[in-house]
Amino acid sequence: MRPDEVTNMAHGNAAAGHGDHHRPPKGVMRWLTTTNHKDIGTMYLVFSLAMFLIGGVMALLIRAELFQPGLQLVDPGFYNQLTTVHALVMVFGAVMPATVGLANWMIPLQIGAADMALPRMNLFSFWLLFFAFVLLISTFFVPGGAPAAGWTLYPPLVLQTGNAFPMAIFAIHLMGASSIMGAINVIVTIVNMRAPGMTLLKMPLFSWSWLITAYLLIAVMPVFAGGVTMLLTDYYFHTSFFNAAGGGDPVLFQHVFWFFGHPEVYIMILPAFGIVSEIIPTFSRKPIFGYEAMVYAIASIAFLSFIVWAHHMFTVGMPLAGQLFFTLSTMLIAVPTGVKVFNWTTTMWRGSLSFEPPMLFALAFLFLFTIGGFSGLMLAIVPADFQYHDTYFVVAHFHYVLVPGAVFGIMAAVYYWLPKWTGHMYDMNIAKWHFWLTAIFVNVLFFPQHFLGLAGMQRRIPDYPTQFTDWNMVSSIGGFGFGLSQLLFVWLIIRCVKGGQRATAGVWDWPHGLEWTVPSPAPYHTFEKSPELH
Amino acid sequence: MAAPPRKSNGGLVGRLVLMTAGSFAFGFALVPLYDVFCDVTGIGTRAQLSRAAAPDTSAPDMSRVVTVEFTASVPDSGPWEFAPAVASMEVHPGRLYEARYTAHNLAGRDTTGQAVPSITPLRAAQYFRKTECFCFTPQHFERDEQRDLLVRFIVDRDLPPGIDRLTLSYAFYDVTRLAGGKG
Numbered sequence A: 001m002r003p004d005e006v007t008n009m010a011h012g013n014a015a016a017g018h019g020d021h022h023r024p025p026k027g028v029m030r031w032l033t034t035t036n037h038k039d040i041g042t043m044y045l046v047f048s049l050a051m052f053l054i055g056g057v058m059a060l061l062i063r064a065e066l067f068q069p070g071l072q073l074v075d076p077g078f079y080n081q082l083t084t085v086h087a088l089v090m091v092f093g094a095v096m097p098a099t100v101g102l103a104n105w106m107i108p109l110q111i112g113a114a115d116m117a118l119p120r121m122n123l124f125s126f127w128l129l130f131f132a133f134v135l136l137i138s139t140f141f142v143p144g145g146a147p148a149a150g151w152t153l154y155p156p157l158v159l160q161t162g163n164a165f166p167m168a169i170f171a172i173h174l175m176g177a178s179s180i181m182g183a184i185n186v187i188v189t190i191v192n193m194r195a196p197g198m199t200l201l202k203m204p205l206f207s208w209s210w211l212i213t214a215y216l217l218i219a220v221m222p223v224f225a226g227g228v229t230m231l232l233t234d235y236y237f238h239t240s241f242f243n244a245a246g247g248g249d250p251v252l253f254q255h256v257f258w259f260f261g262h263p264e265v266y267i268m269i270l271p272a273f274g275i276v277s278e279i280i281p282t283f284s285r286k287p288i289f290g291y292e293a294m295v296y297a298i299a300s301i302a303f304l305s306f307i308v309w310a311h312h313m314f315t316v317g318m319p320l321a322g323q324l325f326f327t328l329s330t331m332l333i334a335v336p337t338g339v340k341v342f343n344w345t346t347t348m349w350r351g352s353l354s355f356e357p358p359m360l361f362a363l364a365f366l367f368l369f370t371i372g373g374f375s376g377l378m379l380a381i382v383p384a385d386f387q388y389h390d391t392y393f394v395v396a397h398f399h400y401v402l403v404p405g406a407v408f409g410i411m412a413a414v415y416y417w418l419p420k421w422t423g424h425m426y427d428m429n430i431a432k433w434h435f436w437l438t439a440i441f442v443n444v445l446f447f448p449q450h451f452l453g454l455a456g457m458q459r460r461i462p463d464y465p466t467q468f469t470d471w472n473m474v475s476s477i478g479g480f481g482f483g484l485s486q487l488l489f490v491w492l493i494i495r496c497v498k499g500g501q502r503a504t505a506g507v508w509d510w511p512h513g514l515e516w517t518v519p520s521p522a523p524y525h526t527f528e529k530s531p532e533l534h
Numbered sequence B: 001m002a003a004p005p006r007k008s009n010g011g012l013v014g015r016l017v018l019m020t021a022g023s024f025a026f027g028f029a030l031v032p033l034y035d036v037f038c039d040v041t042g043i044g045t046r047a048q049l050s051r052a053a054a055p056d057t058s059a060p061d062m063s064r065v066v067t068v069e070f071t072a073s074v075p076d077s078g079p080w081e082f083a084p085a086v087a088s089m090e091v092h093p094g095r096l097y098e099a100r101y102t103a104h105n106l107a108g109r110d111t112t113g114q115a116v117p118s119i120t121p122l123r124a125a126q127y128f129r130k131t132e133c134f135c136f137t138p139q140h141f142e143r144d145e146q147r148d149l150l151v152r153f154i155v156d157r158d159l160p161p162g163i164d165r166l167t168l169s170y171a172f173y174d175v176t177r178l179a180g181g182k183g
């Protein structure tokens, strides 16, 4: 049986008719004390949107400075603080919490559970994350300014950070602890709380992608925590993990960082894979092609992501055998990724397609993420990487996989499930405007960066030779267009929360999965009695 | 309220916490593993590069000439002067040579410095043997002291064909605050 058959078989109204008991408390107290997975999911999503906007403002400052050569707006030190904190905010504050918020909302609804398994820890991990970012962003206001060594925090440069140093490290510890708790919660929920009959291989692909993501988080976040702890002791206790004078080696940090860092990029993209695997079947009105292959593909991507890390470090020097190994293992990832792209495409083959906003974002994801995958393959080739490394080509690569990749996936999810959360349909016109402006500007913003990188423009520099001016201007215009378009998204969400045409339980034409069997908006408590699947 | 049938979460949470602790420990295990990795791949560990070797010098290969270049840098020790006496030497594999560096402490105070060697190309590192080197121990300098520093080396006869040039580079670090050097 496929997950989409579940709908018809589930007794749809498990959630209805739970009168008045267990209403949420009113006002702020609701948000401070709630252990309800839907409330916490909402808090994560709102937090993530706020971080997306704050990180976006930093990005626009960067693009404004790069609009023309020379130093106009910000001094170089502050510029480096901006790039560093922009990246940390987007990775750990926007993308990851958004997927955690989606997990909170949707995993219990998809697997027929009443809540997450560990509701109090759930609330705790949200507030840890919140304080982590208060701490991180406040580093802009301490003497010496925010960390400026890049999100990769390489020593020895990062050891020159001023008073912000311990704050940034502590903030990273808090974020890490928060996401590990989130991961433990997801695993326990999925393992222990699936409705009877919901076997693992009937589970919707979004939940699957998160199960695997959660294991990745547990495997690599602590390694990163260890790495930054070593930075801390090098800074304060004169240990020499990364200090060559004392027998250490700064390159060791790069290994530790990327052992975490490469799986981390999959932590950001796997949930998006899961989302797209939900949306494409819905709007193709066909079950996903090759469900089991999709599960195994995610699992093999996750496994391979542990053995490719040194492709970020080809230029530090390594033996030929190492170069060959990391090139080939990296390219191997393209195989399961290709399986996924193939299956998404095949799902649409002869489907009865319609192009509602979630589908538009999912399709843009499919095209644009694949471009990012291809530039990744180019970077995996050692001699080519020697030329591209630390240029705008790398910046273009990772923005393609992260913005029209992970971020489009998240936006697609919001457009897909928003009516389920609010009980209202949103304004399809604004949504389409938002989609087209976003999809066009994201390419205006990032595509020229490929050219800049190939022509030799370095990353993380506030100024550049004049021959790079034209494409930088184009890119900056794209940046501002992209940024402003997001205001439409915010406006649409606010309007949809406030009102709109009532959404039905199924919302879409061809809903499949348990989440569409509960009314819209999803009641505060759902599946207190397990749904029955046959 | 009819509570859904629940399995116990405690055991699973315990195992996941254990996994987390294991990953944290693994992060630290990467430190020694890194040395092991450098060792098996022949790059040479940091310790090996700073240790005396006693290679066989009885039969130098007079038919082969290898150029050894010397460089020096002072990444964070303030206004030191530190430079090789000659920029390069032509050597025969299997024969003992001596090279000199000079160092001058201009930091305005007593300083202890530690020189950290590195050899490129990486795959030549294990064939560059030092019998004696100022880089084996921290070097104490009085304020304004200037002195020559010695390194005696042999390029191994097994140096793979195709390498006809290698570079020995020293970075000189101020280790005064590291309390006696190696940490």
Ligand code: HEM
Pocket (backbone or CB within 6 Å): A152, A265, A266, A268, A269, A311, A312, A330, A331, A333, A334, A337, A372, A373, A374, A375, A376, A377, A379, A380, A381, A385, A388, A389, A390, A394, A397, A398, A401, A402, A405, A406
């Ligand atoms: C087929 C898939 C992929 C391949 C072959 C690939 C390959 C690479 C390589 C070789 C680099 C290093 C380039 C350099 O620094 O010189 C790189 C950088 C990067 N990749 Fe990918 N990648 C892939 C997918 C992804 C995905 C899915 C993401 C995130 C969702 C991602 C995010 C990044 C990031 C953030 C960096 C830059 C990190 C930094 O230096 O700050 N990549 N990629």
Ligand SMILES: [Cu+2]
Pocket (backbone or CB within 6 Å): A261, A262, A265, A308, A309, A311, A312
């Ligand atoms: Cu990578």
